[in-house]
Amino acid sequence: MTGRGFVRAFSDWKFSVITLALSKGRIFDETLPLLAAAGIEVLEDPEKSRKLILPTNQDGVRVVLVRATDVPTYVEYGGADLGVTGKDVLIEHGGAGLYQPLDLRIAQCHMAVAAPVGFDYQKAVRQGSRITVATKYTTIARHFFAQKGVHVDLIKLYGSMELAPLTGMADAIVDLVSTGKTLKANNLVEVEHIMDISSRLVVNQAALKLKMARIRHLIDAFASATQEA
Ligand code: AMP
16 A cells, blocks of 8 residues: 555544543543443453553444543544543643533532641631642642632642642642542641532544534433433
């Protein structure tokens, strides 16, 4: 096959396949019933397989497994046609170039400020004061404290944020809270609710035009399954 022939065959194949980007864990598990509503069954268990591309019972649909924070990037650049990702991830990414048709109401939790038990948070955030906050979610935290008129020194972390106040590196953290058990286990308390978080369906805008009927079918099936849940 010539180079041009290969490119044509690849783009024909790409046009015929719908690729959905998911992250392992809660989002993957909670997306399965939505896929089932569209007649799609993922044929391998990501917890058992090392494969990054999972086949489904439909030849024209596959799932790619990526880090949660990479889902918007894969969809933005066309590595995937659609993806499921948290509102937190979308805000941090910026959401440029992504069509966001649906709140799937899965992987629900909330974003909060937490501080060590006994820390006088109200005093620390009085207008004009300064606070040091460790977080992975710097865009959300910066915007939240700016709205309150609080000067914030942000320390960017990629995990285990609970450790930052315990080691004296920060006064507080901004993190996702689900059951609250992680905060409690680390002697931290929630001092402020920032926003509710759930996962959304995101779609590549070019794919939406090129594969309109198949993507619409998925969006409609996801929408009715979400309403029934
Ligand atoms: P929990 O102990 O149930 O409150 O869970 C808190 C821990 O789980 C924190 O480390 C969070 O970053 C993480 N977490 C909770 N909910 C989510 C979610 N929907 N997506 C990603 N991480 C989460």
